[in-house]
Amino acid sequence: MTTAAAVEVTSDRRSRSQGIRPWLSFLGSMRLAVTLLVVLGIASVIGTVLQQNQPYPDYLEKFGPFWFGMFQRLGLFDVYSAAWFLAILGALVVSTSVCLWRRTPTVLAQMGQYREHYQNASLRALRHHREWQIPLGAEDAAAAAGRILRHHGYRLRLRHHGETIMLAGLSGRSNRVGYVALHLAIVVIAIGGLMDGGLGLKYREWRGDLITETRPLPISELAAETRLPPGREAFRGTVTIPEGERASVAFLQLRDGYLVRELPFELRLDAFRVVHYASGEPRAYESDVVLHAGNHEEPLRRTIRVNEPLHYQGYRIFQSGFGDGGSELSLRAWPLLGSDQRPAELDARVFRDQQLLIDGRPHQLEITDLEPVNVQPDGHDENGRTAMRDVGPLFRYQLRDPAGNRLEFETYMRPMVLDGGRYFVSGVRQAGSTDFRYLHIPVDQNDSPARFVALANLLSDDTRREELAGRAVNAVLDGLADGHADPVARLTTHAAELLGALARGGQQAMQQQLIAGEPATAAAPAGLLERIVDRALDLAYRDALAATGDDPERRLTAADDDFLRHGLATIPALERYGTPLFLELSDYRLRQASTLEITRAPGRHVVYAGSLLLTIGIFLSFFVAYRRSWCLVQPRTDGTSRILLASATLRENPGHAEHFRRLEQSFEAHLKQDLGRTSEKN
Numbered sequence: 001m002t003t004a005a006a007v008e009v010t011s012d013r014r015s016r017s018q019g020i021r022p023w024l025s026f027l028g029s030m031r032l033a034v035t036l037l038v039v040l041g042i043a044s045v046i047g048t049v050l051q052q053n054q055p056y057p058d059y060l061e062k063f064g065p066f067w068f069g070m071f072q073r074l075g076l077f078d079v080y081s082a083a084w085f086l087a088i089l090g091a092l093v094v095s096t097s098v099c100l101w102r103r104t105p106t107v108l109a110q111m112g113q114y115r116e117h118y119q120n121a122s123l124r125a126l127r128h129h130r131e132w133q134i135p136l137g138a139e140d141a142a143a144a145a146g147r148i149l150r151h152h153g154y155r156l157r158l159r160h161h162g163e164t165i166m167l168a169g170l171s172g173r174s175n176r177v178g179y180v181a182l183h184l185a186i187v188v189i190a191i192g193g194l195m196d197g198g199l200g201l202k203y204r205e206w207r208g209d210l211i212t213e214t215r216p217l218p219i220s221e222l223a224a225e226t227r228l229p230p231g232r233e234a235f236r237g238t239v240t241i242p243e244g245e246r247a248s249v250a251f252l253q254l255r256d257g258y259l260v261r262e263l264p265f266e267l268r269l270d271a272f273r274v275v276h277y278a279s280g281e282p283r284a285y286e287s288d289v290v291l292h293a294g295n296h297e298e299p300l301r302r303t304i305r306v307n308e309p310l311h312y313q314g315y316r317i318f319q320s321g322f323g324d325g326g327s328e329l330s331l332r333a334w335p336l337l338g339s340d341q342r343p344a345e346l347d348a349r350v351f352r353d354q355q356l357l358i359d360g361r362p363h364q365l366e367i368t369d370l371e372p373v374n375v376q377p378d379g380h381d382e383n384g385r386t387a388m389r390d391v392g393p394l395f396r397y398q399l400r401d402p403a404g405n406r407l408e409f410e411t412y413m414r415p416m417v418l419d420g421g422r423y424f425v426s427g428v429r430q431a432g433s434t435d436f437r438y439l440h441i442p443v444d445q446n447d448s449p450a451r452f453v454a455l456a457n458l459l460s461d462d463t464r465r466e467e468l469a470g471r472a473v474n475a476v477l478d479g480l481a482d483g484h485a486d487p488v489a490r491l492t493t494h495a496a497e498l499l500g501a502l503a504r505g506g507q508q509a510m511q512q513q514l515i516a517g518e519p520a521t522a523a524a525p526a527g528l529l530e531r532i533v534d535r536a537l538d539l540a541y542r543d544a545l546a547a548t549g550d551d552p553e554r555r556l557t558a559a560d561d562d563f564l565r566h567g568l569a570t571i572p573a574l575e576r577y578g579t580p581l582f583l584e585l586s587d588y589r590l591r592q593a594s595t596l597e598i599t600r601a602p603g604r605h606v607v608y609a610g611s612l613l614l615t616i617g618i619f620l621s622f623f624v625a626y627r628r629s630w631c632l633v634q635p636r637t638d639g640t641s642r643i644l645l646a647s648a649t650l651r652e653n654p655g656h657a658e659h660f661r662r663l664e665q666s667f668e669a670h671l672k673q674d675l676g677r678t679s680e681k682n
Contacts, residue, residue, distance in 0.1 A: 028098035036092045037186075043088070047079035053236070056256035077255075081198045089197070093190045100183050107176050110626075114157040116168035118630055120644065128660040129646035134671055138165055138635040141643055145631040148666050152659075154629060167631040178620025181613050188610030195603030196234040212257030219249060222260055228252070230264040232314070234601050237261050241269040242325025242593040246292075250598045263598065265293040265312065272592045274322060278388055280375025285322055287594040304596065318597040324350045325593030327370045329395060330586045334453045337460045337580040343450075346583075348397075350591075356399075358581050364400040371395075372590055374412070391416055395585050398431075399578075406431040407578045413585040415443045421566045424449055428578050439577050442566040444548065449582060451563070454544035456571050459503040462496075465536075468543075469495035472536035476528070495532045502533070506572045537564065626650055627659065643667075 026032060050071075059077060060068045075082030123129055134141055142165040146156055154169030204210050211225040228235075237250030248266040252259040267289050274285040284306065291300040291312060302310045310317040327350045332343035348354060348367050356365040371394045377386050392414035400406045411426040418425075422443050427436030444451040458464045470492045477488065501513040514529060541564050542552040574580070632644040645667060649656045 024098055024102065027095050028102050029095075030099075033092065033095050033099065033186075036088055036095060039088055040085075040092065043079050043085055046076055050076055050079075052080070053078055053253045055253065080193070080196075081202070083202065086194060086197045086199065086202075089190045089193050093187055093194070096183050096186045096190070100180065100187070103183075104180055107179050111170075111173040111176050114168035114170055115628065116157050116159040116166045116630075118166070118168070118632075118646075120632060120634075123630055123632060123644055123646040126646045126648050127652070128648070128657065129644065130664050130667070131645070132643045132667065132671060133636075133640055134643065135640045137639065138163060138633050138641050141641040142167060142631070142633045144670060145633065145643060145645075145667070148663075148670055149629060149631065152629075152663055152666065154627075163635050165633040167633070169629040169631070170627075171629070172624045172626040174620050175624045175626035178617045178622075178624065181617030182621060183617075185610045185613035185617055188613060189607050192603035192606030192610055195606060196601045198234060200231075200233045201228075201235070210259065212254050212259060214257040219260060226259055228259055228261045230262050232600075232602060234599075234603060235261055236597070236599045238320060238595055238597050239267075240323065240325075240593050240595045241267060243269050243272055243591055245269060245325075263315075265291050265315075267291055267317070267596070269594050272322060272325075272594045274592070276373050276375070278375070280373060280388065280390070282322075285319065285594075287319055287596070289317075289594075289596075304594075314600055314602065316599050316601075318599070319594070320597040321595035323593050323595065324370050325591045326350050326352070327591045328589040329367060329370065330588065332584040332586050334449055334582040334584060335580060336453065336456055336574050336577070336582055343453075343584070350395075356581075358399075358579060361402060363402075363579075364398075366398045366400075367395060368398060368408075369396040370588060370590070372588075393585065393588065395588075397583065408433075409583070410436060411583060411585065413588075415447055421562060422447075423566075424582070424584065426577075426582065437576070439573055439582075440566075440570055441582060442563055442570065444550075444563070448548075449584065450548045451544050451550075452567050452570070453582075454547040455540060455564075455567050456574060458540045458543055459499060459571060460574070462500070465499045465503075466492065466496045468536045468540050469493075469499060469532070471539055472532045475535050475539075476532050491529070491532060494529060495536060498529065498533050499536055502568065503571050504575070506569060509572070537568070625655065625659070627656065629663065 054077070056068075056072075056077075059071070063071065071077060075084060079085055136144070142158070146158070146167055149156055149167065149169045152171070154171045155173070157168045157170075159166045159168070201210070209225065210228075211223065213222055213226040235250070235252055237252040239247045239250050241247045246266050246268045248263050250261045250263060252261055270288040270290060272285070272287050275283045277283045286303050286305040288301070288303050289310065291302065291310070293300075293312075300310075300312070304310050304317060304319045306319050309319070329348045329350070331346040331348055333346055333356070334343045346354075346356075348365065350367045350370050353364055353366045356363045373390055374392065374394045375388045375390050377388060391412060394410055394412050396408070396410045398406055398408050407428055408431055409426060409428050412424065415422040416425050418440060421440075423440035424443060425438055425440055427438045429436045441449045442452050443449060458468065472495060473488055473491045477491075498510050498513055502510040510533070538556075541556075541560070545554075546552040627647060627649045629645070629647040632646075634642045634644070636642060645663070647656070647660045647663065
């Protein structure tokens with residue numbers, strides 16, 4: 001190669017080096033690293049405050065369409081796996097790695113640089129210095145100074161400059177290791193975050209190999225694009241297992257749908273237990289599980305509790321929650337506004353749909369939940385605190401009519417005491433609504449709604465009201481109807497209308513009807529219609545007693561009066577209940593389900609290692625002081641020596657000033673043992 005060609009190649013290399021150097025300087029700059037760390041810190045705060053990986057409809061209901069769309073575009077619903085978050089982590093790895101590559105040789109070299117070439121003028125220019133003149137030779141003075149510096153933790157290097165002796169001391173060299181450990185910890189932790197950030201999943205999603213499923217389909221009907229085979233990459237999923245059943249998959253929430261991750265093992269839930277506080281909140285719950293894996297001859301039997309997960313080959317299985325696992329219910333369907341007063345017996349199961357005929361029209365019934373423990377406030381105790389009481393099981397269900405309209409119900413199994421009366425309580429709301437409207441059905445002496453149902457059916461049927469009105473008119477007039485057929489008929493019709501108004505709108509509606517209606521007969525005494533209506537209600541109540549097996553001829557008590565009053569207040573609300581059917585829970589067989597969270601985080605141990613490095617780096621950087629001290633010993637012609645002590649540190653701080661003061665005191669204390677001294681300050 002000619003000289004000209006060699007010069008040209010060298011020039012090209014130098015040009016490329018000069019072009020790369022600014023980029024390396026930018027990537028390794030402190031400003032870039034601090035900016036990336038601040039952004040990551042803000043993102044981590046958002047990921048902590050905003051609950052992650054929830055179904056999109058929950059976010060939409062909570063934040064509304066505008067903010068939901070904004071947060072979705074920013075990827076805030078899954079911050080730690082968002083593309084921008086992973087990109088920042090990657091940039092932080094590159095930036096910190098460049099900084100390490102550029103600065104580590106220099107930093108480590110400082111551990112062996114004693115800088116013993118400093119001269120008299122340079123040492124006097126330092127902020128912390130002190131001089132003494134002692135009646136010792138240079139060698140003896142240097143030996144004494146060396147002992148003092150070693151006592152204070154310095155490593156020494158001695159150098160002669162002619163007759164002058166320089167002792168260069170270095171203390172806290174591991175502080176420089178802390179600098180490297182801090183930066184290396186950031187790199188290691190960021191790499192661990194990238195390992196657990198789901199890069200493989202995002203790559204497959206970008207390629208179109210994955211499609212999220214939004215429909216609640218059985219696992220066997222899911223498309224292959226929604227299934228993930230067992231692997232070693234990171235994931236976080238959940239699975240709900242009813243008692244006695246098995247599962248070998250986990251469901252991963254992704255945007256507005258989910259994916260199914262196959263597991264290399266199978267879990268069976270043998271039993272689930274939950275203990276509640278007096279307030280009704282769960283105090284502790286645990287699952288007895290059996291893990292079956294192909295490489296284990298004997299299954300693993302473990303009890304998973306909150307904060308006590310099951311560990312298996314890199315998988316961690318946590319107790320996340322619980323719910324109903326398909327409890328069996330025995331129901332009685334009471335017709336509220338029909339002629340049939342006998343309840344139909346139904347067998348149902350939570351989460352299972354079945355057809356139900358209401359007024360001859362097919363409805364879809366779905367039991368959605370059963371809560372066996374429901375604690376509510378019940379007055380105050382002797383200390384004035386709110387007393388709590390378990391009001392018994394509550395079951396929820398939905399009714400869908402042939403047109404697709406859906407009503408949601410929640411009904412308590414046991415009667416509740418309200419305002420001195422005992423009622424079955426059942427709430428109803430439109431699908432998508434938040435508030436329930438409650439129906440209170442009074443119960444009889446057998447804790448049954450049978451008497452109320454019989455009374456409601458009597459007063460809601462036109463024919464039965466007409467019959468009751470006629471019987472009441474005859475009883476009140478007491479034979480006065482002979483020869484007065486027209487007034488009797490008019491009184492009967494008017495009384496039946498008043499009973500209808502009472503059944504539809506209550507006492508107020510009946511009073512309005514009474515005021516607006518014309519008199520039944522000009523010769524009728526005042527209050528005749530009120531007495532007829534009262535007599536009709538008495539007859540209706542006695543007929544209800546007879547229909548439920550009670551004695552209709554017995555003397556009515558105050559309890560009967562209260563029941564009739566409460567029943568008449570409830571009957572007008574039946575039209576607003578939404579369905580002419582009341583489902584009573586007569587018995588149930590509880591079957592619970594455990595929700596388990598299954599995670600695999602291969603980067604977890606990498607993050608742990610980085611955290612250990614970070615702890616070591618912080619300790620060495622902030623608790624180990626990197627200091628340099630010099631002691632220059634110069635012999636004098638009269639046989640004495642002059643000692644110049646100086647010290648410096650990387651960052652001036654009050655701690656170093658205190659250290660130098662103690663160093664001075666040590667020198668003075670040891671030098672006093674020699675034959676006098678002369679102190680001289682600069």
